[in-house]
């Protein structure tokens with residue numbers, strides 16, 4: 001899907017955590033992440049590509065809650081799904097209601113809204129794909145060395 005540079009887009013990061021670990025996530029404090037798959041929902045105005053490139057980079061200052069998590073060597077972004085609409089909180093709400101997800105830390109990624117969280121532990125990856133497709137998301141990035149190098153402009 002081509003990215004409309006002038007509009008607001010919502011993205012969903014599918015993240016894999018290879019090992020249990022605990023980190024300090026800014027003001028949220030200590031958060032324990034168990035091994036498995038997660039999704040994080042965010043949005044960007046106009047600068048979607050730059051934002052996604054930033055998420056894929058390990059070497060950066062922590063600004064958002066998600067930065068603390070993605071900087072770890074134990075995490076990897078498996079997929080990125082996007083939609084060219086502002087529906088970040090609406091998407092978070094759908095996953096919040098889904099019985100196959102778990103909230104790891106209240107307030108993660110949702111300091112600026114009323115959502116319980118924008119990060120969810122996902123028990124069923126196949127179901128996740130169906131939910132995203134039904135909501136109108138399409139896949140923008142899937143993990144492979146070639147595509148990472150491409151996206152990072154190497």
Ligand SMILES: [Zn+2]
Pocket residue numbers: 088089092110113114115118
């Ligand atoms: Zn929200």
